[in-house]
Amino acid sequence: MITAVGRISNTAPLKRKFIKAVRRALRRSLTGYMKLSEKESLRERGRRIRKILPAKAFLSGQICERIMGWDLFVSPRRVMSYCAIDGEVDLGALNIAVPARELYLPAVVPDKSGLAIEPRRFFQGAVCVKGKFGIDEAPEGAPVIKPEELDLILVPGIMFSLAGGRIGFGHGYYDRFLASCAPAVKAGVCFEAQLGEDFEPDKDDVSMDFVITEKKIYEIVKRKEEGK
Template identity: 35%
Template sequence: MLTVEAEKEHLRQLLKRDRMSLTENERHRAQLAICAAVLDFCEGYARSRQSCDKPLTIGLYAAVRGEVDVSACFAGLRERGWRIVYPRVQALGAMEMFVVDKAHHLVPGAYGILEPPADALPVQKEQLDVLLVPGLGFTQEGWRLGYGGGYYDRYLAGALDVCTVGIGFQRQVRAALPVAAHDRRLNYLITEEGVVNCWDPTSVSS
């Protein structure tokens, strides 16, 4: 019988191949739909907290290895006056968020992944409202399979007020995934088919 970690690693290889099998046209159309859904979701989230007059702080990510590219969301989010942050991997595997005012300010960092420049303003996780989270696999109940580095799980430990939104293609959604004790459930999942409230997975808005 496979351990949880061995099962996860087996699934990672399958999910990587499956994600890369998308045609260029399929990927383009799906990403347009996902970015539109992200903007709609953030607008709804902002309306739900009208009593708070400070702009939203929203965490994006720089896509790698076939992940959903959410860079098209950047301009729309900034036009609404919201603050955009991106992750940077620090020493000892810690991940922190930093403000990015313009998408072209991102620079190559660890593993060649684009990240905020050295002089970017740091943002504490308590200041973060919405965080978009990439991954290899997802369930509608909010479980996520990443690459195994644990960066997002460690970053989100204790940050219960951050609204976490998984971002993936519909073909990355599975009925179930192996789960370890340290894994953090997502609040929402967005694919090209719509938005799922992971704490009420029967509700899908497109």
């Protein structure tokens, strides 16, 4: 009996280590699930907001006016905008009002990582074509620029935070593209109602330098502090 008890007591430390390891693994798994669940919840919330938000055309016009009067929009030579889909802020008025600049639109193309963004030059009067996901793009064969040569990128999204966080559709190609555009100013574009609480970014997420709504152009102070 004593021997048996001794054997049990000798294995107790191993059992405790095993239990601790299992608990750590469960915590890591749960944390990852909670992050995913939080982002999915915010993504769904953003979709609902865009769907029910009234006067989107009017608010989009206000945002276009705000951007066109912005110093950082007036000075850059190469600007990448986008064509709206699924209730996004419509920058159509802005896209036809930049004759003095080079305007680029994102085209979604196949890539070794799955999908990638190709910034194609859009010329006034050109006819856009439907690309992947039904998004209007500059036609194939249009001049393409290197990502690092862009000066300003207007970035769509489903939700943004005032810490510079962005939630998109979840495909990942926008963040991969933005990571290769280090010198460019990155400005998220959304309706004020799409601004949410801060959320934990994934390791591959790229923060915005500004977030632009119909009410205000928010400069992301956190990015400036990190660069000190």
